[in-house]
Amino acid sequence: ILNVEQSPQSLHVQEGDSTNFTCSFPSSNFYALHWYRWETAKSPEALFVMTLNGDEKKKGRISATLNTKEGYSYLYIKGSQPEDSATYLCAPNTGTASKLTFGTGTRLQVTL
Amino acid sequence: NAGVTQTPKFQVLKTGQSMTLQCAQDMNHNSMYWYRQDPGMGLRLIYYSASEGTTDKGEVPNGYNVSRLNKREFSLRLESAAPSQTSVYFCASSVRLAGWEQYFGPGTRLTVT
Numbered sequence: 001i002l003n004v005e006q007s008p009q010s011l012h013v014q015e016g017d018s019t020n021f022t023c024s025f026p027s028s029n030f031y032a033l034h035w036y037r038w039e040t041a042k043s044p045e046a047l048f049v050m051t052l053n054g055d056e057k058k059k060g061r062i063s064a065t066l067n068t069k070e071g072y073s074y075l076y077i078k079g080s081q082p083e084d085s086a087t088y089l090c091a092p093n094t095g096t097a098s099k100l101t102f103g104t105g106t107r108l109q110v111t112l
Numbered sequence: 113n114a115g116v117t118q119t120p121k122f123q124v125l126k127t128g129q130s131m132t133l134q135c136a137q138d139m140n141h142n143s144m145y146w147y148r149q150d151p152g153m154g155l156r157l158i159y160y161s162a163s164e165g166t167t168d169k170g171e172v173p174n175g176y177n178v179s180r181l182n183k184r185e186f187s188l189r190l191e192s193a194a195p196s197q198t199s200v201y202f203c204a205s206s207v208r209l210a211g212w213e214q215y216f217g218p219g220t221r222l223t224v225t
Contacts, residue, residue: 001171034212034213036214043217043218044155044202044214045216046213046214046215049210049211049212049213051211089154089155093212096162098142098160098162098206098208098212099145099160099162099170100157100212101157102147102154102155103154105154
């Protein structure tokens with residue numbers, strides 16, 4: 001079983017704060033790293049799929065970076081809003097390209 | 113496009129009963145997956161099907177069977193339900209062209225008493 005670690009487990013910030021989370025994964029047999037956003041009572045939705053070392057992706061106020069050599073990825077949220085409240089999951093593809101192993105997620109709560 | 117659909121949305125079973133969870137996708141994806149979600153455990157892969165005609169075990173396959181009926185449909189069967197199988201079950205699909213990005217169904221909430 002692949003060891004995928006996400007930190008912190010949970011985070012509580014105020015509206016307007018910027019924040020970041022970490023995803024650590026084994027660097028061997030790397031194919032891609034996925035980030036998903038999962039709102040309560042909904043299904044996970046993909047944010048980014050990253051494949052290259054040094055990759056940076058951005059979607060609005062959310063961005064992510066990837067370091068495949070050391071096996072980590074950062075997710076940044078700039079100017080958090082209450083609608084950003086969700087659990088953020090990372091999942092590497094290693095070995096079998098179509099199969100993901102999900103971390104347990106970082107639960108973000110943004111309050112006014 | 114409906115995306116990924118799952119039936120039923122909710123189900124209550126008694127210990128020892130059997131049932132099949134249905135999943136279908138209309139995106140022409142090759143790969144399909146079944147996950148379970150438990151508090152504090154994240155999403156754990158039960159079984160997956162990389163392509164039509166193939167299935168493989170994931171992290172937690174015990175107590176489950178799957179059938180990839182055709183390219184669209186992937187079902188999950190509980191032969192003899194146990195309280196430990198109380199969970200929310202998600203089906204997902206993906207395709208290489210989208211970098212294996214996974215598209216999830218709405219989930220099935222199963223309670224085994």
